[in-house]
Amino acid sequence: MTFQTLAIISIVALLGPLLAIPRRWNLPVTLGEILAGILVGHTGLRLVDSSDPSITLLANVGFALIMFVAGSHVPVRDAQIRSALGTGAVRALFTGVLAVALGIGAAV
Structure with missing residues (x-):
């Protein structure tokens, strides 16, 4: 990664x-970052090469930070959330099984 690329990403x-x-405007911070990524990435001005391993590392770290922040806002001690955990687990399992079935069907 060059200094120019790092400067573009920082700006x-x-x-x-x-x-x-x-x-x-009531816009989330993430929306602005996604739009900026579209602008300087492959779809827009092509100022940043997404195949660069350093960019991939920064993307993975950024995603992990977003998931960490999102997870830190979930009130896990709330009784309503704990009571919905079973329903959520069943729906997640159903979605996973359906996705696998559709994936196998599409591959065939």
Whole structure:
């Protein structure tokens, strides 16, 4: 990764929070970051090569951070969430089985 690429990523990373500043727009920070990624990535101006292993590492770290923040906002001690855990597990299992069946069907 070159310094120019790192500078572009750093500047673009600020776009998400900037778009979230006006409260009347009610936009999440992630939306601005996704739009900025589209702009400088393969779909837009092609300023950043997504096949670069350093970019892949940054993408994986960024995804892990987003999942960590999202998970930290889930109130796991709330009684309503604990009572819905069984239903959620059954639905997740059903979705997994259906996805595997459809995947096998599509492969055949």
